[in-house]
Amino acid sequence: MGIIVNEQNGLFHLQSSEMSYLIQIVNGYPVHVYWGARLKHRESMNDLLIHSPEGAGLDRLPQEYPQYGSGDFRNPAYQAELEDGTRITELKYEGFRITKGKPALSGLPAVYTEEENEAETLELELKDAYSGLKVVLLYTIFADRNVVVRSARLSNEGEQKLRLRRALSASVDFTGRSDLELLYLSGAWSREGNITRRPLLQGETRIDSKRGMSSHQFNPFAALVTKETTENHGEAFGFSLVYSGNFEAGAEVDAFGSARVSIGLNAFDFAWQLDRGESFQTPEAVMVYSGEGLGGMSRTYHRLYRTRLCRGQYRDEERPILVNNWEATYFNFNADKLVSIAEEGAKLGIELFVLDDGWFGKRDSDNSSLGDWVEDRRKLPDGLKDVAERVNKLGLKFGLWFEPEMISPDSELYRKHPDWCLHVPGRRRSELRWQLVLDYTRKEVRDYIYDSLAAIFSTVPVAYVKWDMNRCLTEIGSAALPPERQAETAHRYVLGLYELLERITADFPHILFESCSSGGGRFDPGMLYYMPQTWTSDDTDAVERLKIQYGTSLVYPVSAIGAHVSAVPNHQVGRITPLEFRGDVAMSGNFGYELDLTKFTDEEKEIVKRQVQTYKQIRGLVQKGDLYRLKSPFEGNESAWMFISEDKEEVLVYYFQVMAVPHPPLRSLRLAGLDPELEYEVESGEGGGKSVLGGDRLMQLGLPLNLKQKDYESGWFRLKAVKS
Numbered sequence: 001m002g003i004i005v006n007e008q009n010g011l012f013h014l015q016s017s018e019m020s021y022l023i024q025i026v027n028g029y030p031v032h033v034y035w036g037a038r039l040k041h042r043e044s045m046n047d048l049l050i051h052s053p054e055g056a057g058l059d060r061l062p063q064e065y066p067q068y069g070s071g072d073f074r075n076p077a078y079q080a081e082l083e084d085g086t087r088i089t090e091l092k093y094e095g096f097r098i099t100k101g102k103p104a105l106s107g108l109p110a111v112y113t114e115e116e117n118e119a120e121t122l123e124l125e126l127k128d129a130y131s132g133l134k135v136v137l138l139y140t141i142f143a144d145r146n147v148v149v150r151s152a153r154l155s156n157e158g159e160q161k162l163r164l165r166r167a168l169s170a171s172v173d174f175t176g177r178s179d180l181e182l183l184y185l186s187g188a189w190s191r192e193g194n195i196t197r198r199p200l201l202q203g204e205t206r207i208d209s210k211r212g213m214s215s216h217q218f219n220p221f222a223a224l225v226t227k228e229t230t231e232n233h234g235e236a237f238g239f240s241l242v243y244s245g246n247f248e249a250g251a252e253v254d255a256f257g258s259a260r261v262s263i264g265l266n267a268f269d270f271a272w273q274l275d276r277g278e279s280f281q282t283p284e285a286v287m288v289y290s291g292e293g294l295g296g297m298s299r300t301y302h303r304l305y306r307t308r309l310c311r312g313q314y315r316d317e318e319r320p321i322l323v324n325n326w327e328a329t330y331f332n333f334n335a336d337k338l339v340s341i342a343e344e345g346a347k348l349g350i351e352l353f354v355l356d357d358g359w360f361g362k363r364d365s366d367n368s369s370l371g372d373w374v375e376d377r378r379k380l381p382d383g384l385k386d387v388a389e390r391v392n393k394l395g396l397k398f399g400l401w402f403e404p405e406m407i408s409p410d411s412e413l414y415r416k417h418p419d420w421c422l423h424v425p426g427r428r429r430s431e432l433r434w435q436l437v438l439d440y441t442r443k444e445v446r447d448y449i450y451d452s453l454a455a456i457f458s459t460v461p462v463a464y465v466k467w468d469m470n471r472c473l474t475e476i477g478s479a480a481l482p483p484e485r486q487a488e489t490a491h492r493y494v495l496g497l498y499e500l501l502e503r504i505t506a507d508f509p510h511i512l513f514e515s516c517s518s519g520g521g522r523f524d525p526g527m528l529y530y531m532p533q534t535w536t537s538d539d540t541d542a543v544e545r546l547k548i549q550y551g552t553s554l555v556y557p558v559s560a561i562g563a564h565v566s567a568v569p570n571h572q573v574g575r576i577t578p579l580e581f582r583g584d585v586a587m588s589g590n591f592g593y594e595l596d597l598t599k600f601t602d603e604e605k606e607i608v609k610r611q612v613q614t615y616k617q618i619r620g621l622v623q624k625g626d627l628y629r630l631k632s633p634f635e636g637n638e639s640a641w642m643f644i645s646e647d648k649e650e651v652l653v654y655y656f657q658v659m660a661v662p663h664p665p666l667r668s669l670r671l672a673g674l675d676p677e678l679e680y681e682v683e684s685g686e687g688g689g690k691s692v693l694g695g696d697r698l699m700q701l702g703l704p705l706n707l708k709q710k711d712y713e714s715g716w717f718r719l720k721a722v723k724s
Contacts, residue, residue, distance in 0.1 A: 001143050002120045003098050004041050009049060012096070012122060013041050014141040014148060019289045021141065021148045023064055023124070024050055028092035030064040030124055030137065032173050035148075035237065037291050062173030062258065065126070065137055065152065067091055074260050075204070075252050078154065079166040079267075080133050080274075087165070089133050091126035098122055102140045102149070107495050109242050109529030110284050111140075111149055111308045118143060132158020138284075146300050151284040156274035164272040168248075168264030169241060170285035178257045179226050183236075183294075184249070185219040185551055190539035190572055192216050192520035193551030195634055199227070200259055206250030208266050212437075212473025212490050213517060214244055214524040221555050222249040224261055229293055231629055232672060236290040236297040239263045240555055242309070243283035244526035245494035246270070269476070271487035286525065294554065295672070299626050302557035306624070309525055310532040310560070312505065314512045318619050319533065319559070319590045320397060321349070321612055322464070326356035327540070327566050328596035331364050335380050339390050344597035346394040348605060349612040352464055352592075353391045354399035359384065361411065367434035370406040371413030373452040384460045392461055399464030399512075400456070404449045405497065406435045406470065413448075420445050422489070424477040432471040440496035441478045441489060450504055457508050467531065469517040494526075501530040514562060523552065523560075533560050533590050540566035540594060541573045542585040543658055543712070546633040549589055550641070558643070559623040563589030565611075567596070577712040579604055581656070583611040584714040588622065588641065588654055591615045618718075621645060621652050628672040637661065640669055648675040648695075651719035653703065660709050668702030680719040692722055 004013040010025030015038060022033035022045075031050050052061055057071030068076035069088040081087050100116035113119050124137040134157045140149040150170040156162045174180065182205050183197045198205065207222065209215040220241035228234045239261060241247050246266035251259050263285050272280050286304070290296035307315070323345045325338060342353040360376055361369025375384045388398035407414050407421050409431065414421070421436040423429050429436055438445050456462065478489045505513060513531040515522060519538035527534060534556075537548045549561055563586040568576045586592070593608070600608065615622075625643035633639040633656075642653040655669055674680070674695035682691050682703065693703070698719075707713050 003122050003141060005096070005098070006043075006045070009044070009046070011045060011049070012124075013039075013045070014122065014139060015039075015041060016141055016146060017144050019146040019148075021139070022048065023139075025093045026050055026052055026061060029058070029061060030093060030126070032062040032064050035172065036235070036289060059254075060256070062175045064124075064171065065091065065135065066171055066260070074254055075262060076166060077168045077171040077262060077264075078135070078152070078164070080131065080154075081163040081165055082131055083160040089128040089131050091128055091133070091135055094125045094127050096122060096124050103138070105151060105281050105284060107498060108281060108283055109309075109498060109526045111242070111286060111304060113308065127157070131160075131162060132156060133162055142304075145304060146289045147304055148287045149284050150287060152282045153279055154274065154282075155279040156276055159276065161276070162274040164274060164280060165270070166267040167272070167280060167282050168262050169282045170239065170264065170287065171260060171262040172237075172287075174224065174259045174261065176257050177259055180224050180251075180259055181227060181229075182251050183223045183225050185221060185554065187216055189216045189518055189521065190537060191544065191548070192523070192537050193219075193548045195551050195554065197225070200251055200253050202253045202255065204250060204252045206248060208248040208250075208268070209246050210266060210268055212245055212476060212493065213469065213522045214247060214526075215472070216518070216521045219555070220247045220249065220263070220524050222251075222261070222263065223294070223297065224251065224259065225294070231295045231632075232293045234293050236288075236294055237261070238286075238288040238290070238297045238301065238555070240286045240288070240301065240525055241283055242286060242525040242529070243494070244497070244522055244524050246490050265491065269487060270491065272491070273484055273488070283526070295628055298554055298629075301555050302627060305525060305528060306557040306559050309528055311529065312532065313509050314532050318623060319512070320351040320464070321615060322352035322354050322399065322592035323350050323597060324354040324356055324466075324564065324592060324594045326401075327571055327594045331358035333358065333379060335382065335387050335390075338387055339394075341597050342391045342394050342396050344600070344605075345593075346396055348597065348609050349616070350396065350593070352397045352399055354401065354464060354466060355387065356401040356466070357403070359400070368408050368410040370403055370408040370435050371411045371438070373402065373404075373456065384456065388461050397463035398461055399466065400460075400462050401466045401468060402453065403468040403470060404453060405438055405440065407438050408435050410434070419479045422473060422476055422478065422493070424475050425479070427475055430474040432474070435471060437471065437473050439478050439480065439493070440500065441492040442480045442496070446496055446500045450500060453504060454507065457511065462511060464512045464514065466514050466516055466535065469522060471518075472521075498526070498530070505530050520548070520552070523556065528556070528560055533562055535562040536589065539572045540564055541570040541575050542577045542582040543575060544573065545585050546639045546656060546658075549585070550629060550633055550639065553627055553629065553641075558589055558627055561589035562592070563587075564592040564594040566594045579607050581712040581714045583607070584654055584656065584716060587611065587615050587618070590623070591619065618652055621650055625650075625652070626673060630669060630672065631655075633658075642671060642673070644673050648673070648678065649721035651680065653717040653719070655705060655707070655715050655717075657707060657713045658711070660711050660713070664709065667705040669705055670700070670702040671698045674699055675721070679722040681722050683718045685715050685717065
């Protein structure tokens, strides 16, 4: 296993325990040979070698990092403009290097190794002799994961300036695969994570973001699947970009039935000047192969992102159960009201109280004060520290909401520094939600935000931060950049954000940071590198959350998925669902409440107390177990999923029925991932009976369901292996 090189044939075999990825150098070009289930390495492997058809150009070769202008008319992976305005470069192979482990990427989030023997990295060096453009293609293969991680580093080793107009992270050509479909996550604010699947026909299928963030509309992820691929069967090839800004991903099918899949920075409105000696590093693409359907792909991403992307103190810790005051009070609160909610939370066993928007400046609505990160003494006469300490005395930790990337025109900060927002001189500044975006390309802006937050974190016992970002980028320009670098603004913004997040999370490691962007507008691997969980959606309706959480789990681990119980009628869709149903959906993620606990009846408080007690018992399995999706909310009236421990001895199953069905048939739920040789003691929900059933029986015949006939019914089952 590892990286095997046959220099005579120009063949590079990247091999993990269950996967192979092969590259060949053909006429000086790196060519894609194979990616899929593990191949046994043989000395020659001549049967796999690719030969360029006689008289054919690059258009017929399956390439690893294709270029435009010298015979390949498909989408290129990169494009560079020379000082004379021409855009023709031709990268040819110069050499390779293999290192143990995985190198960090300068200024960018990335998956990592903790020990060198976890992975090996191949660097292929390519160069355009005319311009001096050098490109190093980086490939990391993990020993025991079906993962290959790709990125590119582009350098100017010539005498003149270069201007990058396109710089993708990865491109893979699938030759002659007419059976493929493209799968991705689409949606909008409050309905993120919809699974979209469409066949690939000749032409191009593309998703992207031009919003300055990864977006609610499309996640920076795509997968190529066969027509036969299901949740548990068939092949899936996943592409996930570790990046939080403008991206593009898609597939192009040529006249010969070959599909070129590519992913990386969005080339729209992007350029990057490379002066002599300068380099540009692309974000990395995490590519996963699964021969066990979408579920196998998801579990590979989950394990990798949970343990080798997320970092810090909370990576491996169980996450606290919280109550957030936002839907309870919105902007209308005082210190006593906040503490009263925390008091009820303490009685119910909740562990963290989060003060959301409205605590700073003169913030009585969302039209002012962003940037003025000083407590509002009208609402909190004794300050934040007083509220936090009163909450701590109740036995709860204290959390706080910020929106540090934004500035309100009605703020002291804007009156002092009106040029600190992203803007183009002489042009209208588009206000969305009465706010503008701070120019994070500027160090003085980032320093101001760091100092503002650090002053609070150093004096107030803050244990959790919800880092929000409630609008996309417009008028993308910077007063601090020269004309020739204005097209770099969007990417420099993201790099500035990463620099600030690295600094602040390193200096305050005791704080659990949660990312938010009007919910799931920036739910991406880049943010998970700094913040191990994300507020999945502003839509807290339990029925809608079935789809949102199911779709999001296609790529992201449950430990990253924030899920709360909110009040009814639901504030987004007006639906009324039982508290038990809302709790079961929310307990399938990082659990919390977002409502006024003081308004609960005694009966409701008893339900919450049981939910909290239950989650404390199961959260280790929910947050760290392997997820198996059993029934899709996109395909019918039912949803179901299960969590299973690594040793397959502990299992938790959730089942949801949205609408009651008259005179229903007998129902059972077929489980997955169990050990067929084990016997399992099955406990049915709260107060249910117990039985012992074999793993083979539970997977082949199913778990009997005896739920009540009513709308919005849910149930859960705990299984434990019976020791012989």
